[in-house]
Amino acid sequence: xxxxxxxxxxxxxxxxxxxxGGWYLATHRGVRALLLPPPELVWREMQSLWVSxxxxxxxxxxxxxxxxxxxxxxxxxxxxxxxxxxxxALMNIFEPVLTGIFAVPLTLFFPLFVVFFGIGPESKIxxxxxxxxxxxALNTIAGFSSVxxxxxxxxxxxxxxSVSQFRYIYLPAALPVTVTGLRIGFFICIAAxxxxxxxxxxxxxxxxxxxxxxxxxTARLYAWIVYVVxxxxxxxxxxxxxxxxxxxx
Numbered sequence: 001x002x003x004x005x006x007x008x009x010x011x012x013x014x015x016x017x018x019x020x021g022g023w024y025l026a027t028h029r030g031v032r033a034l035l036l037p038p039p040e041l042v043w044r045e046m047q048s049l050w051v052s053x054x055x056x057x058x059x060x061x062x063x064x065x066x067x068x069x070x071x072x073x074x075x076x077x078x079x080x081x082x083x084x085x086x087x088x089a090l091m092n093i094f095e096p097v098l099t100g101i102f103a104v105p106l107t108l109f110f111p112l113f114v115v116f117f118g119i120g121p122e123s124k125i126x127x128x129x130x131x132x133x134x135x136x137a138l139n140t141i142a143g144f145s146s147v148x149x150x151x152x153x154x155x156x157x158x159x160x161x162s163v164s165q166f167r168y169i170y171l172p173a174a175l176p177v178t179v180t181g182l183r184i185g186f187f188i189c190i191a192a193x194x195x196x197x198x199x200x201x202x203x204x205x206x207x208x209x210x211x212x213x214x215x216x217x218t219a220r221l222y223a224w225i226v227y228v229v230x231x232x233x234x235x236x237x238x239x240x241x242x243x244x245x246x247x248x249x
Contacts, residue, residue, distance in 0.1 A: 020039060023036070023039055024038070024039055027039070033218065033219075034216065034218055035218070036218075037218050037219040037222055041219045042219050042222045042223050042226060043223075044219075045219045045220045045222070045223035046223040046226060046227065048223075049220070049223055049224070049227070054208070055227065057203075058203065058204055058205045058207070058208045059205060061121065061203045061204040061205075062193060062194065062197065062204040062205040062206065064121070065121045065124050065125055065128065065193050065197075065204065066128065066189055066190055066193045068121075068125045068129075069124070069125045069126075069127075069128030069129040069132065069189050069192070069193060070128070070129070070132060070185070070186055070189045072125070072129040072133075073128070073129040073130075073131075073132040073133040073136055073185055073189060074132075074136055074182060074185065076129070076133055076137075077132070077133045077134075077135075077136025077137040077140060077181070077185065078136065078137075078140050078178065080094075080133075080137045080140075081136070081137040081138070081139070081140025081141045081143075081144065081178075082140060082144055084137075084141055085140075085141055085144040085145045091141065091145060095138070095141055098134055098137055098138055098141075099138060101134060102134035102135065102138065106127070106130060106131055106192075107195065110127055110195075110196060110199060110200075113126050113127045113130075113196070114200050119200050119201065119202060120201075120202060121201075121204075123196065123200070124192075124193050124196040124197055124201065124204075125193075127192055127193070127196045128189045128190075128192040128193040128196065129189070130192075131188050131189065131191075131192035132185035132186065132188045132189035132192065133185070135181050135184040135185045135188060136178075136181045136182055136184075136185040137181075138181065139177050139178055139180055139181020139182075139184070140174065140177075140178050140181060142177050142181075143173070143174030143175070143176070143177035143178045143181075144170055144173075144174040144178075146173065146174070146177070147169060147170055147173045147174065183239050186235075186239075187232070187235075187236065190232060190235075193206070194206040194209075194228065197209075197210075198210045205224065205227075205228060208224055209221060209224045209225065209228075212224060
């Protein structure tokens, strides 16, 4: 097991080294800096953003927006998903509807969020919450609907209350699938908020990325992108590690 993990990590580091090596060679073998700036120039811009405080100011706006949007989506998604599974008729009605809406690219409707909520963080909160609501709700429905009816009958026969049934039967059975939905919804929320800030915002990381592109400041654009990718990959690895640890326990 440990040997397999070492092999996987070695392959990942090799791919990362190949990526940066190809980037360095491309920028020093004729590729225009306007299209692909050298890694050392991007690194200087990253340091400048860090020291100047612009990174922290933009990140504070974006992270606050993501947190608010995700809490709304998680609460609404779990509540709706659980309530829908209380009735077979409700599942037949709402599950296909939620699945169908989730398949629609909601980016088409982003201008409506701006119209209703303005260009400030509120439109990104509503947009991010809406985007991440659907995977959370659908996974919650899948989790709670998969509970074996035999366990429920046995619990009722032994006089278990509704609270006890939820705590000892529904929740343990639905938790793995629901947690997967929360993880998917979280990263969709990040993408939605950043995308919304890129399209229409007054501040935030997405706005800074869009502004760098408009001003043709390619090195700074890549610096912002590297920060976003690094944070996203780190968060994903932490979540996966937490899930793996929970499964082993």
